[in-house]
Amino acid sequence: MSLTTNSTRRDFLKTAGAAFGVPYIITSAALGNSERPPASDRIVVGGIGIGNMGRGDQGAFLGRKDVQYVALSDVREEVREKSKAVVDKHYNNGDCQTYNDFRELLARTDLDAVHVATPDHWHSIMVIEACRNGKDVYCQKPETLTLREGPLMIAAARRYGRVVSGGSQRVLGDYRKYVDPAWAGEFGKIKSINVNVGPLPQLCNLPVEEMSEKIDWDLWLGPAPWAPYNSKRCSGSFSINGSSWRSFSDYSGGGMTDWGAHHFGGATFICDVRDLQPEEITYFDEAEGKYLAYRYPNGLVIYHNRPKTENMYIEGTPGEKLAPKAVPTYKGEGGIYGDFIECVKTREKPFRDIESAVNTAVLAHLGNIAYQLKRSLKWDAAKQEFVGDAEANRFVDRARREPWQI
Template identity: 70%
Template sequence: MGNNSKSLRNSSPHSSRREFIKKTSLGAGAAISAPYVITSNALGADDVPPASDRIVMGGVGIGNMGRGDQGAFLGRKDVQYVAVCDVRTNAREEAKRKVDDKYQNTDCTEYNDFRELMGRTDIDAIHVATPDHWHALMVIEACRNGKDVYCQKPETRTLAEGPAMVQAARRYSRVVSGGSQRVLQDYRKTVEPCWNGELGTIKSINVNVGPLSQDCNLPAETQPDTIDWDLWLGPAPWAPYNKARCDGNFGTSGGSWRSYIDYSGGGMTDWGAHHFGGATFAIDVRELQPEEVVYHEDENYLTFRYPGGKELTHNKPNTGNMVVVGTPGEKIDAKPLPSYKGTGGIYGDFIECVKTREKPFRDIEFGINTVAVSHLGIIAYQLKRSLKWDAAAQQFPDDAEANRFLDRARREPWTL
């Protein structure tokens, strides 16, 4: 535990599921001598599954996107939401209040340190919406602790984190979903003509997104006592507190963590996770990673070449976002379009898969392949040259300089 981290736990981190159910059934304030009453909450109702059939969940990183994710899971009748974790006091308290209001009790446990939440054996699944530099570490730790995970996009901060996350998910047979709801919902007009054969053989698609994240050298500001700064930074290099450094707003051009290289790849990974996700879905290369990134120096854009010949261009001049090039006049057979399972969009898809143990729509491997496009592109722009990529080996062949950008040393005491 970090020196500054405060334990806020008000129940044992290893309390069992039975203990949890017992606690929610009786209510925290029940007197010891009170008769044992099994409430409707525990037994369920016509439209509410009994407690034993609900997915017990907690959330880590509950501000901004986490707030939305929490609301979606909390609103489900097949979820029992029991714990919130955030290094910001205000976000944490607001999140707890929301849960307690929903269940009309005070049982939701608050944590400042995610490791305490991870240690609870009564929790089946967690959702993670911390800044990006924490994602891999938390997903892997959750898998080691036997939890299924819904992790916000972009799923990784470095290329090397991707395979480690997939390995952890597969090792422990965990359901791990990435978090771009837009891939299926926003790009239907692009995706459907590709999959139903209208455009013939697909050759390429263009994505316009950016910018890349930048160095941050903001001055020190007085650190408020409502944030555990050491834990916010976590594996990222130490830097003094500055509100603009850690603000969770969605800006990628300064004034938010999404703008700075230690925490994010900028718009290239943030919106990139959506756009590249939609694009790789449209041209059906979600299961692959590019084998080459061509840097077009004159016009400063990229072409990602996939095995099989399909191409994805990035910021190609005079080309619209999500514009597909097919084979005019050719009509090919339609393929069945993958979709969400269960009900309730990407959240329902995750919960359904937790129950059935199927792979979710944005299975972690698809999420990783998507964000790999962003990372490969960032390295090519940074080095201002083309790159070969061996996806199986997760290396740039014979390119020692590029291989240095595969990963970053994590600040102690954090390791993957």
């Protein structure tokens, strides 16, 4: 992969005329108008993984006047063709470039930002590689597959000064009825909150199936263990019960991470612990069911699947009222996508900055490990390791299939 500079479309346009040395026609679209900024002021975006979630992300970016969507990558030929057609129709041209291999897209020097919506086992590699190539990144949730990936993604973002946003729009959008009173101090000190989400991921051992689509299977598997093609294995359906990659531990943390990104994200937002990670995970196996209690350094407990307890049930301090705090929100206009694009322009941290997104995913991963090992765990967030539990530490990461590396 070539070493790329952080040249932007603006830099490119400044020098392109001189470099080519030939006259060219500047179209009205390039110059912009009262409703659309000139091309030199638009954020140039590409997309990686244009399946169910990627299509939605692509549509959101395409709909923005301050974005020029120019390239996409997907391992499915049909997806590439259909998706290119959507982009080209939107701009009324044939300019959108398509790539089977995301590395070719990331090597382009004219892209300011990319959105990533592949299965989860690809996220860390793509986000880190995008940062190395000077791109800002909007990464769909769940952002990580293992605990070790998070700190490496944060490090890459900070190292190269990149804006990296996680992808849950529900964290801010779905829980305002709890967030607003919580930040207004109306619950007093929050002692605990309950999150109901699942199920756990499962190992996949689906049978060999004849390939029914044009897909680069080796690239779809990427860093995951080799396995034969099966349409359910790589299905992007939202099933978390065995009919899509979201169900399987080689590609996803199951419902724990998939919906956990929203629910755990909402709970940590309500309780204002988005910057923290828990230090103790207590495993309960009782007649009424298995559940967890995550204890934070500030004393907060987040329960997971506490029996007979509704999702987002908050235990506050009756009679106490805390000083109100301003509720953080999106910058710019257009929800989470607008927040990301605005931050690309201003270099501020987005609402779902990668660090808080990773802290959310950590809850789900710690929970998956505690349930699998059927025991309580202690977590050292500073060292990113389990305390006094060498066996649990084996679950912090997993080897990636060659030649993939983070």
